[in-house]
Amino acid sequence: DAAINRIAAGEVLERPASAVKELAENAVDAGATRIEVVIADGGKTLIRVTDDGCGIAAHDLPLALSRHATSKIDGSDLLNIHSFGFRGEALPSLGAVGRLTITSRVPPETAARIAVAGGVTDAVAPAALNNGTVVELRDMFYATPARLKFLRTDRAEAQAVGDVIKRLAMAEPFITFILRDASNGDQRTTFRADAETGDLFDALHGRLRSVLGREFAENAIAIDAEREGFHLTGYAALPTYSRGAAIAQFLFVNGRPVRDKMLLGALRAAYMDVLSRDRHPVAALFVDCDPKLVDVNVHPAKSEVRFRDPGAVRGLIVSGLRHALADAGH
Numbered sequence: 001d002a003a004i005n006r007i008a009a010g011e012v013l014e015r016p017a018s019a020v021k022e023l024a025e026n027a028v029d030a031g032a033t034r035i036e037v038v039i040a041d042g043g044k045t046l047i048r049v050t051d052d053g054c055g056i057a058a059h060d061l062p063l064a065l066s067r068h069a070t071s072k073i074d075g076s077d078l079l080n081i082h083s084f085g086f087r088g089e090a091l092p093s094l095g096a097v098g099r100l101t102i103t104s105r106v107p108p109e110t111a112a113r114i115a116v117a118g119g120v121t122d123a124v125a126p127a128a129l130n131n132g133t134v135v136e137l138r139d140m141f142y143a144t145p146a147r148l149k150f151l152r153t154d155r156a157e158a159q160a161v162g163d164v165i166k167r168l169a170m171a172e173p174f175i176t177f178i179l180r181d182a183s184n185g186d187q188r189t190t191f192r193a194d195a196e197t198g199d200l201f202d203a204l205h206g207r208l209r210s211v212l213g214r215e216f217a218e219n220a221i222a223i224d225a226e227r228e229g230f231h232l233t234g235y236a237a238l239p240t241y242s243r244g245a246a247i248a249q250f251l252f253v254n255g256r257p258v259r260d261k262m263l264l265g266a267l268r269a270a271y272m273d274v275l276s277r278d279r280h281p282v283a284a285l286f287v288d289c290d291p292k293l294v295d296v297n298v299h300p301a302k303s304e305v306r307f308r309d310p311g312a313v314r315g316l317i318v319s320g321l322r323h324a325l326a327d328a329g330h
């Protein structure tokens, strides 16, 4: 029912960046090797995510738009979630807050499309597409002007979209990510990271260069530490490559981008003795553990996590980074 969809949608979709996050994560889940995102006016008038993933069969298109329909979980193991999505909420929510079109093809079938606006779904129709999926969301929140008022400037919203894509790109170095801005007619590429090759550390290093720049990549120390079932990997910059703002701290838990106070606090604490208070460390850190040791789904839209043993994770980050910094002479 459209009203319920709209209320639930507000939980997950606060702004264009949250829509982009859901759509790009779906593309990752679909096994895409290339994900292209086009936005206009900060994503307010247009978000288009194109992937080369497995596609959605024509007869499954209406299902993808129905609430709690997900192809990603069988209900038996809510704790063992490996893909990003598992709630089956994003697409119906997007269809409730904007004009949504999904075009997809699962070869050798022909391509099909479905459209939904304000919660009202059209019939599946034939379409033209070679492979993968194109999801287009136009006029987000057009039916709820009150929500539109809460959005920030186009520039701020576009920046939030860029941030989402960069975080996901960091988590998925073997996937090509392209972000384009199509405001005022012309289209320009605002971010591009081509798929990396090699082992995970090589790939991650290459991806760091694309996202944080060459200077960071060349002055980052590799981190690899383990403790009580938690594995910490990634790169952390030498204190001399700190920033004046906390904008370059990328944290991942079991491959999923998170923003978690405890983890950020541990990162800060690790640098406490080598950085002045007004400087912020730059790092991309991956914590991996048995999914049973962490709940990554505290809230659908907020990327918080809850560890069974937060003390162990904090200790691992602080000691892992301090040892690496000491080895590098700091």
Ligand code: ADP
Pocket: 022, 026, 027, 030, 051, 053, 054, 055, 056, 064, 065, 069, 070, 071, 072, 084, 085, 086, 087, 088, 089, 090, 091, 092, 133
């Ligand atoms: P969830 O990701 O939580 O399963 P969504 O509402 O985001 O829920 O998507 C619903 C379903 O639609 C997914 O489970 C998946 O089967 C399908 N789907 C969505 N996006 C894509 C995509 N880009 N490629 C292939 N399948 C997709």
Ligand code: MG
Pocket: 022, 025, 026, 084, 085, 086, 088, 090
């Ligand atoms: Mg999803």
